[in-house]
Amino acid sequence: MLRVLRLAWLTSVRQPGRTSIGVLGVVAVGALLFDMLLLSRGLVLSFRDLLDRAGFDVRVLATDAAPFTGPRIVEADAVAAAIAALPQVEAVVPVSIREADIVSETAASQPPGRVQFIAADPQARPMWTLVDGRDLSAGAGANPPLVVNRTVADRLSLSPGSTLTLRGACGPDGSVLPPVAFAIVGVAGFPFDDAAAQTVAGRLSDIGRLCEGGMELGVDMLLVRSNQREGAGRAAAAIQALLPPLHVVTNEELVERFSRVQFSYFRQISFVLATVTLFFGFLLITVLLTASVNQRLGEIAALRAVGLSRTRVVAGVLCESVMMVGAGAILAVPVGLVLSVWLDDILRALPGIPSDVHFFVFEGRTLVAYTWLLGAASVGAALYPMRIVATLPIAATLRREVVG
Amino acid sequence: MTQPPIVEARHVSRVFPMAAAPVTALSDVSIRIEAGEYVAVVGPSGCGKSTLLHILGCVDVPTSGDVLVQDRNVGSLSDAERSRLRLREIGFVFQRFFLLPMLTAWENVELPQAEAGVARLDRRRRTAELLEYVGLASRAAHRPSELSGGEMQRVAIARALANRPRLLLADEPTGELDQRTGGHIITLLDRLHEDGTAVVVVTHDVAVAACAHRLLTMRDGQIVEGSS
Ligand SMILES: Nc1ncnc2c1ncn2[C@@H]1O[C@H](COP(=O)(O)OP(=O)(O)O)[C@@H](O)[C@H]1O
Ligand SMILES: [Mg+2]
Numbered sequence: 001m002l003r004v005l006r007l008a009w010l011t012s013v014r015q016p017g018r019t020s021i022g023v024l025g026v027v028a029v030g031a032l033l034f035d036m037l038l039l040s041r042g043l044v045l046s047f048r049d050l051l052d053r054a055g056f057d058v059r060v061l062a063t064d065a066a067p068f069t070g071p072r073i074v075e076a077d078a079v080a081a082a083i084a085a086l087p088q089v090e091a092v093v094p095v096s097i098r099e100a101d102i103v104s105e106t107a108a109s110q111p112p113g114r115v116q117f118i119a120a121d122p123q124a125r126p127m128w129t130l131v132d133g134r135d136l137s138a139g140a141g142a143n144p145p146l147v148v149n150r151t152v153a154d155r156l157s158l159s160p161g162s163t164l165t166l167r168g169a170c171g172p173d174g175s176v177l178p179p180v181a182f183a184i185v186g187v188a189g190f191p192f193d194d195a196a197a198q199t200v201a202g203r204l205s206d207i208g209r210l211c212e213g214g215m216e217l218g219v220d221m222l223l224v225r226s227n228q229r230e231g232a233g234r235a236a237a238a239i240q241a242l243l244p245p246l247h248v249v250t251n252e253e254l255v256e257r258f259s260r261v262q263f264s265y266f267r268q269i270s271f272v273l274a275t276v277t278l279f280f281g282f283l284l285i286t287v288l289l290t291a292s293v294n295q296r297l298g299e300i301a302a303l304r305a306v307g308l309s310r311t312r313v314v315a316g317v318l319c320e321s322v323m324m325v326g327a328g329a330i331l332a333v334p335v336g337l338v339l340s341v342w343l344d345d346i347l348r349a350l351p352g353i354p355s356d357v358h359f360f361v362f363e364g365r366t367l368v369a370y371t372w373l374l375g376a377a378s379v380g381a382a383l384y385p386m387r388i389v390a391t392l393p394i395a396a397t398l399r400r401e402v403v404g
Numbered sequence: 405m406t407q408p409p410i411v412e413a414r415h416v417s418r419v420f421p422m423a424a425a426p427v428t429a430l431s432d433v434s435i436r437i438e439a440g441e442y443v444a445v446v447g448p449s450g451c452g453k454s455t456l457l458h459i460l461g462c463v464d465v466p467t468s469g470d471v472l473v474q475d476r477n478v479g480s481l482s483d484a485e486r487s488r489l490r491l492r493e494i495g496f497v498f499q500r501f502f503l504l505p506m507l508t509a510w511e512n513v514e515l516p517q518a519e520a521g522v523a524r525l526d527r528r529r530r531t532a533e534l535l536e537y538v539g540l541a542s543r544a545a546h547r548p549s550e551l552s553g554g555e556m557q558r559v560a561i562a563r564a565l566a567n568r569p570r571l572l573l574a575d576e577p578t579g580e581l582d583q584r585t586g587g588h589i590i591t592l593l594d595r596l597h598e599d600g601t602a603v604v605v606v607t608h609d610v611a612v613a614a615c616a617h618r619l620l621t622m623r624d625g626q627i628v629e630g631s632s
Contacts, residue, residue, distance in 0.1 A: 307491025395455070
């Protein structure tokens with residue numbers, strides 16, 4: 001075996017030009033293939049990570065309409081209490097989202113912006129990540145507390161201790177509601193924000209000040225954290241059994257649904273591109289190996305005449321292929337990683353994409369799939385030249401080499 | 405008749421099916437090569453000398469007739485078995501040497517031994533002995549591109565002898581060499597024969613033919629003189 005490898009190695013380095021072209025080709029093909037594999041599941045993984053990061057694994061909605069578009073859950077307090085009482089459930093947080101307009105204090109110079117107002121109970125673990133100041137639970141004296149995201153803070157030059165006045169954009173028929181002054185207590189990052197998003201978070205009870213009706217209109221969603229020993233699946237089942245009309249969905253199911261519908265484009269694109277790429281790599285190696293073998297027919301026939309077995313010379317060709325593809329494949333990984341960072345930046349610059357979403361995400365099985373695909377390609381690419389060697393007529397070839 | 409012949413062809417014909425008309429390269433050839441014989445095959449170009457050598461050397465099979473190597477019918481052997489037979493019993497020397505260019509002289513000679521599973525130490529001893537035998541001990545580390553034609557052919561002979569074959573087949577071994585270097589090869593073949601290896605050499609070279617103890621003359625795919 002070692003001898004076969006050594007001979008294949010020497011044969012490869014003997015034709016440095018041909019081998020370099022082959023390896024470079026595989027680097028290009030491999031890098032692209034690697035990226036397509038990262039892309040095929042990247043969004044799903046990234047999305048799952050985002051969902052999990054909020055710290056809740058089950059969502060309860062009034063219907064299966066997309067969150068924040070459908071009807072709300074009424075009597076949320078009672079519902080939340082009932083769910084919280086389940087042994088499979090560790091915590092329940094009612095969440096609502098409303099829109100509100102910034103009431104500018106510096107008058108006309110600032111165009112009035114609109115913010116997303118996330119309302120959630122302060123005692124729960126927040127869905128956002130505090131980067132400055134304190135959280136809602138800290139309280140704020142006279143004015144109700146508010147956490148703002150970096151965009152809002154930067155744009156309005158706000159910091160903990162400042163005041164922000166909002167006017168709810170949630171009145172019936174666009175009627176103008178009274179402004180409410182909030183005390184900024186902290187600055188935080190929100191998982192689903194894109195670069196331009198203006199998001200703030202306040203207490204659930206303060207929705208009542210911002211919007212007419214407030215809590216009586218119900219909440220948009222209940223975020224549930226399952227008891228760790230039970231898991232999301234059982235918690236969801238228990239909630240569904242307790243409250244059949246509600247729509248209960250685990251993160252797992254949400255990711256699954258997204259990957260089946262919305263994210264499937266990326267899977268399809270990456271599948272098509274990966275297939276085409278792999279096919280080109282396959283052709284390149286086949287052509288190079290075939291040319292190399294054809295150049296050496298006399299030598300190969302002589303080796304056969306000297307007594308090397310057919311298996312032995314065929315294995316030599318296979319080794320050459322695997323070496324060429326292997327070398328390219330290894331070099332392609334860092335190239336692919338760099339390329340994926342670059343492509344990721346391009347895609348993430350699309351408007352409306354949450355800043356924390358990534359299109360290219362690495363996981364262990366990417367490497368496994370990559371190795372398998374290129375391994376199969378190296379064997380596939382060697383098939384034709386292997387066949388040439390296997391069926392080589394020794395006597396006729398020797399004769400042709402001398403006469404020709 | 406105590407020892408079987410090393411190789412025997414019985415009524416062997418070889419026809420190449422060609423588009424225009426089939427070419428009969430050998431027709432009804434019978435020949436026995438006994439152990440230790442020194443045979444030269446001569447005849448005009450295209451009369452079937454190489455074809456006969458290939459069939460005796462088990463790299464080609466006859467269209468009809470039988471080839472026996474030490475009483476074993478080659479026709480009934482698998483490709484792998486024929487490979488082993490060539491590896492251990494038959495040495496081949498070609499007009500164009502066909503050494504592996506990326507291996508040194510030493511490695512070229514070692515290759516068939518490694519293939520035959522000879523232990524490393526024995527291989528080393530045998531290779532050194534062979535390169536000494538062909539007078540190239542000092543060129544062991546050289547690649548074919550660094551050797552002259554005559555030297556390459558001597559390495560090729562050392563390679564052919566690597567596994568101590570009982571039969572050496574050489575197809576115009578001096579065909580690409582000048583007279584003087586060709587002379588070295590002839591001397592080498594002579595010595596080989598003296599050391600007990602049967603030699604069959606196809607040649608146009610009268611000097612080579614003169615050394616042989618038996619001369620086969622071929623014409624139009626048949627042995628017209630010297631068959632026995
Ligand atoms: N593989 C082959 N295909 C077709 N014809 C062949 C082949 N090998 C040999 N021949 C024909 O058989 C005849 C004998 O060839 P060969 O044995 O090479 O002659 P020699 O070695 O005596 O010059 C020639 O006419 C040659 O054209
Ligand atoms: Mg010939």
